[in-house]
Amino acid sequence: MTDHDGQVREFLAAATLHRRDIDRFLDPAEPNWARFDAQLGYLPHDSRVVDGHGGATSTYRYGALGERLVINYxxxxxRLHSFGDSFTQCHQVSDGETWLEYLAANLGEPIRNFGVGGFxxxxxxxxxxxVQATADGTEYVIxxxxxxxxxxxxxxxxxxxxGSAWWREQRELPVGMFHANPWRHVRLDASGRLVERPNPCPTPESLYDLCDTDxxxxxxxxDPIVQLLVAGQTGDFSFIQDQAELANALGVEFDPSTDEARAASARRLYTACAFRSSIEIIQSVREELARRKQRLLVLLSYPGGEVAAACAGQPRADLAFVxxxxxxxxxxxxGLAAHLQDFEAFALTPNDYVDRYYHSHHTPAGNHFFAMNVxxxxxxxxxxxxxxAYRGEAGS
Structure with a gap:
């Protein structure tokens, strides 16, 4: 066993779950933020979590289709569905405080919110x-x-x-926050072609395998992501030497000559694979929706740190993607351009500006900004x- 192999084993040993983690996640009598799903890993579940701005309790409820509870209209x-991660689901705010509900109230029509934190x-x-392949599919999709x-x-x-440190902090919360378990995912092969991979733990029983370090x-x-994570801790990026063909296929600068050069090459390649995969997925989704005469609009959301950096004049991380x-x-x-325009109206530091709208996720004020300005x-x-609301109609 090499030193690197030993570091991988140590990393995965630290990430090994306890059986009680899985017991709690799978127990329908336990209060859990999410429930197991064979394809997607997990889906959100009705819960009340003390995670909101100012110490507020957030109420999360879901409708018959699994969408977050529709409040307005x-x-x-x-005719409009939305999909995405926690910035779509609107984590850390209650049902009526999501940007989709603010938007629905303003537009005068309902919007179904199928966002899932962590996706x-x-x-x-x-x-x-x-969802869109069923009779409940809508003509317009975000x-x-x-x-x-x-x-x-x-x-x-x-x-x-x-990170296992994050999970250790979450483990004892009153409402179970277990999620981010294995799911279907994608990779790029040596030619740069997108390859779909199955869920390595596709049944409730198989989740208990996550308690076994072996x-x-x-x-x-x-796994290349594990290799990258361990390399970030050890400084040994030698694993990247096998990725020259993929780097060439993606047009990524690749230099395996020194430790520093290998580390930089690995990070460039990882980022290129991430953004390339999203482009391929978006194109596929757009084509599939078009065959059903459904239209796609992409909205771009950003963490507070990226917004602050952009307001400070730093280059955006996703320029090539955009x-x-x-x-x-x-x-x-x-969404980043909308924040930059808004920032110009204030005499604030970038960090003070971000504090107006973010509490890890958007605050209610941040969701209102996203609804109205983005x-x-x-x-x-x-x-x-x-x-x-925008047809110029009046009457009884």
């Missing part, structure tokens, strides 16, 4: 495909993409990247006919 026909672009797209979602496409077991080593020991959306003619709305301007003219 629930008695009217729905990547691929997992959100799988859920989109499941795919909201957060900056980390690109990387989540590649995670076979996201809890490994989130299983983790056998299943995830050679340029690719432009080149492909994909309809999208840039989503609404695009939707008014995108929806045909226009939303009820």
């Amino acid at each position: 629930q008695d009217r026909h729905c 990547g672009v691929y997992q959100a797209a799988l859920r989109l495909q499941q 795919l909201n993409i957060f900056l980390d979602d690109h990387y989540r496409n590649l995670d076979s077991y996201r809890l490994l990247r989130v 299983f983790l080593i056998e299943t995830f020991g050679a 340029r690719r959306l432009d080149a492909l003619g994909i309809d999208y709305v840039d 989503a609404k301007p695009a939707l008014i003219n995108w929806l045909e006919p226009r939303p009820p």
